[in-house]
Amino acid sequence: MPNLTGQDEREEISHAIPYPTIRRMPAYHRYLKGLQSDGLAMVSCTRIAESLDLEPIQVRKDLAMTGTVGRPRIGYPVDALIGAIETVLGWDRWSEAFLVGAGNLGSAILGYRAFKAIGLNIVAAFDIDPRRVGKMIHDVPVLAMEKLANLARRMKIRIGVITVPAEAAEDAAKALVRGGIEAIWNFSPLALTGLHVGKDVIIENVSLASSLAVLIRRLGQTKAAQP
Amino acid sequence: MPNLTGQDEREEISHAIPYPTIRRMPAYHRYLKGLQSDGLAMVSCTRIAESLDLEPIQVRKDLAMTGTVGRPRIGYPVDALIGAIETVLGWDRWSEAFLVGAGNLGSAILGYRAFKAIGLNIVAAFDIDPRRVGKMIHDVPVLAMEKLANLARRMKIRIGVITVPAEAAEDAAKALVRGGIEAIWNFSPLALTGLHVGKDVIIENVSLASSLAVLIRRLGQTKAAQP
DNA sequence: TCGATATCGATAGTATAATATCGATATCGG
DNA sequence: CCGATATCGATATTATACTATCGATATCGA
Numbered sequence: 233m234p235n236l237t238g239q240d241e242r243e244e245i246s247h248a249i250p251y252p253t254i255r256r257m258p259a260y261h262r263y264l265k266g267l268q269s270d271g272l273a274m275v276s277c278t279r280i281a282e283s284l285d286l287e288p289i290q291v292r293k294d295l296a297m298t299g300t301v302g303r304p305r306i307g308y309p310v311d312a313l314i315g316a317i318e319t320v321l322g323w324d325r326w327s328e329a330f331l332v333g334a335g336n337l338g339s340a341i342l343g344y345r346a347f348k349a350i351g352l353n354i355v356a357a358f359d360i361d362p363r364r365v366g367k368m369i370h371d372v373p374v375l376a377m378e379k380l381a382n383l384a385r386r387m388k389i390r391i392g393v394i395t396v397p398a399e400a401a402e403d404a405a406k407a408l409v410r411g412g413i414e415a416i417w418n419f420s421p422l423a424l425t426g427l428h429v430g431k432d433v434i435i436e437n438v439s440l441a442s443s444l445a446v447l448i449r450r451l452g453q454t455k456a457a458q459p
Numbered sequence: 460m461p462n463l464t465g466q467d468e469r470e471e472i473s474h475a476i477p478y479p480t481i482r483r484m485p486a487y488h489r490y491l492k493g494l495q496s497d498g499l500a501m502v503s504c505t506r507i508a509e510s511l512d513l514e515p516i517q518v519r520k521d522l523a524m525t526g527t528v529g530r531p532r533i534g535y536p537v538d539a540l541i542g543a544i545e546t547v548l549g550w551d552r553w554s555e556a557f558l559v560g561a562g563n564l565g566s567a568i569l570g571y572r573a574f575k576a577i578g579l580n581i582v583a584a585f586d587i588d589p590r591r592v593g594k595m596i597h598d599v600p601v602l603a604m605e606k607l608a609n610l611a612r613r614m615k616i617r618i619g620v621i622t623v624p625a626e627a628a629e630d631a632a633k634a635l636v637r638g639g640i641e642a643i644w645n646f647s648p649l650a651l652t653g654l655h656v657g658k659d660v661i662i663e664n665v666s667l668a669s670s671l672a673v674l675i676r677r678l679g680q681t682k683a684a685q686p
Numbered sequence: 687t688c689g690a691t692a693t694c695g696a697t698a699g700t701a702t703a704a705t706a707t708c709g710a711t712a713t714c715g716g
Numbered sequence: 717c718c719g720a721t722a723t724c725g726a727t728a729t730t731a732t733a734c735t736a737t738c739g740a741t742a743t744c745g746a
Contacts (some may be wrong), residue, residue, distance in 0.1 A: 254676050258668035259650050275529040285652035289705060304711045304723045322675040340567035346648060349676050350668055372563045390678060415678045421573060423486050425512035441485035441577055447551040447663040448578050449481050451617060516735060531693045531741045
């Protein structure tokens with residue numbers, strides 16, 4: 233049975249997109265936006281690869297995943313690529329989100345206006361500290377944790393952002409799940425799993441410790457390589 | 460010629476550790492620290508895997524990379540594992556670092572005291588905005604960008620953290636490189652490459668957009684799965 | 687004391703993603 | 717007008733990481 237809606241057709245195409253490709257998409261998007269503002273209409277994989285320090289073949293395969301077709305010797309249409317990437321990443325339809333933990337990191341993320349352009353609109357923050365409750369941080373109200381669940385259900389919030397210390401991460405996650413949240417973007421040092429929140433909640437852990445571990449490791453190796 | 464120092468011997472063992480394993484190491488460390496404070500002396504891969512929602516085989520292979528030997532039916536000694544992980548990750552000898560960009564995100568990272576426990580000690584921040592220069596943020600002084608290069612060389616700083624907007628990232632990176640910095644931890648939306656800073660500078664990009672892209676994508680897929 | 691069993695360590699197999707190869711195509715320069 | 721060439725798209729190969737299998741080992745309980 234053929235699907236007539238663009239929505240489902242797109243899903244069908246994009247179902248097989250590997251996550252490494254998804255991770256590179258924002259970089260392509262940023263670069264293409266730059267070309268677009270310079271008035272460039274077409275661009276080749278070779279050029280993109282040179283600018284982003286990637287392999288041309290990899291770029292070609294990644295862009296093919298968006299469904300955009302290129303022309304030999306010319307390349308891909310810039311505008312179409314940008315649109316296709318935005319569709320694949322879901323940046324065309326933004327989602328509202330709640331944030332838990334209005335500390336240093338939480339405030340920084342609330343102040344990061346760029347998220348709105350990439351599909352995330354944080355509409356309220358929550359904290360257990362009564363001294364923070366009631367304040368506004370970057371135009372976003374800080375509310376008491378007790379109000380989270382009901383408000384989330386009422387507003388049909390699907391995404392929760394966790395920016396609390398490790399000790400509070402599990403409680404924060406469970407509060408979000410009680411509110412019916414479907415996806416959690418977790419910045420706490422405790423890596424959340426399906427064991428914490430149930431396996432049908434989507435979790436994306438941003439592990440700064442992992443990232444730093446790789447950096448320090450590579451630094452140690454170069455030092456060892458040049459004695 | 461045999462090496463008598465523990466340093467080089469360790470490097471030899473750990474040279475082959477895959478980066479995915481390195482990325483999981485901080486989670487193991489955190490979990491093991493919890494066991495240690497509970498007084499547990501030995502732990503099996505099975506138990507670790509269950510708690511962290513991983514495969515036991517994967518945990519066993521990861522831990523084997525540290526050189527720690529386990530005992531059948533009993534498991535691995537907790538203390539030894541912790542020490543081995545700290546050695547592999549370089550957390551035993553912390554490095555001093557400079558931070559560029561004392562805005563929201565920069566302040567948050569300066570306030571993140573946990574980094575000191577994992578090998579990173581930020582000793583100074585830099586900013587182009589004269590209104591920020593001269594202030595203290597979480598006990599770290601904010602200095603003028605012009606002072607960066609000389610001070611970095613004088614203090615033999617090896618690591619730089621970039622928390623500036625995308626437009627300023629390349630300049631920030633180049634300033635760090637002029638100061639002789641060897642490794643850059645980049646939080647800006649612009650992914651830095653060897654083309655920006657020269658190919659012998661180590662770069663670790665923390666791409667929040669990539670992380671969010673994966674989250675939103677997975678969310679979109681579950682929605683499509685249940686119409 | 688001795689067998690049952692949980693676990694380790696090593697080897698083998700599988701899945702995934704990165705890279706290479708090659709024909710097809712259409713533009714650009716002569 | 718026509719050949720040289722840059723690029724695309726598809727297929728094939730390689731590299732990497734993850735998962736499974738199996739014998740060896742040592743503890744625990746009967």
